Amino acid sequence: MSTLNLTVLQQPLVWMDGEANLRHFDTLLADIRGRDLILLPEMFTTGFAMEAAQSSLPQARVVEWLHGHAQATNALVGGSAAIQTEKGAVNRFLLVEPNGTLHSYDKRHLFRMADEHHHYQAGETREIIEWRGWRILPQICYDLRFPVFSRNQNDYDLALYVANWPAPRALHWQSLLLARAIENQAYVAGCNRVGSDGNQHQYSGDSRIISPLGEMLATAEPYQAARLDAELSLEALREYRERFPAWRDADSFSL
Secondary structure (H helix, E strand, O other): OEEEEEEEEEEEEEOHHHHHHHHHHHHHHHHOOOEEEOOOOOOOOOOOOOOOHOOOOOOHHHHHHHHHHHHHHOOOOEEEEEEEEEEEEEEEEEEOOOOOOOOEEEEEOOOOOOOOOHHOOOOOOOOOOEEEEEEEEEHHHHHHHHHOOOOOOOOOOOEEEEEOOHHHHHHHHHHHHHHHHHHHHOOEEEOOOOOOOOOOOOOEOEEEEEOOOOEEEOOOOOOOOOOOEEEHHHHHHHHHHHOOOOHHHOOOOOO
C-alpha cells in the first residue's frame, strides 16, 4: 500500500483506572473507520505512574481490547501500557493487527528524573514493524531525546512516538519531533496526552504528524482533546529520498 491513513488520539487519561480509560477510548474508536493505523498515548491505561504496573491491567486484557478495535476498524491499533512480567515491570508499546498479530517494543530509555529506571526494566532491542508495505519504528517518550537510537539505517519509513510529556517542556517535545523527521528523512507521528495526572503534572499534548521534509501535516491544539488524521505517501517519501539522498552520507559510526 503506497498510502497510510494515520489517526492520532490526543486524550486525557484517568489516573490509575484501566477499565475507565478503555471505556473512554471505546467511545472514540467506535466512530473511526477507513484508517490504517490508530495511535494512543503512552501508558494509555493508567497515566505515567511509577506504581502503575503493580495494579495495571494484565497484558492479555489490553491485547484483547486492542485486537477487538483492530478488527472493528481494520487497522493497526496501539499505544504503550505498564505491564508486569516475570522479569519485572516494563513500559511496553503494544500494536495489534486485525488478525490478532501482536507487535511489541519495551521502552529502552527510562526517565530517571522520575525514577522510572528504579521501577521498570529497560528494553534491550529496537523493533521495526512491517504493516501494509510500511516499515514502522515504535518509540516511547524519553526515547525521543536519543537520536542515535532512532537513526534511520534505511530500515523504516515512519517513526511513532507515544508520550506523557509534561507541559513545561512542550517546546522540547515539538522541536525534537521535527528534528527526528528531518534528520531521518522519515514521517514522524507524536501522540502526547493532555489533562493532569495524579502527581499534578499538566500535559499540553501538542501532538503532531510531520513529513520527512519537516512539514506539519496535522497539529493538535494544545491542552485540548483531539483527533489528528493524515494520509502519508510512501511514493512521495521514496521520491524525496532519491531526489535529496542525504541518507547516503550518514556514516555508520556507532558508540
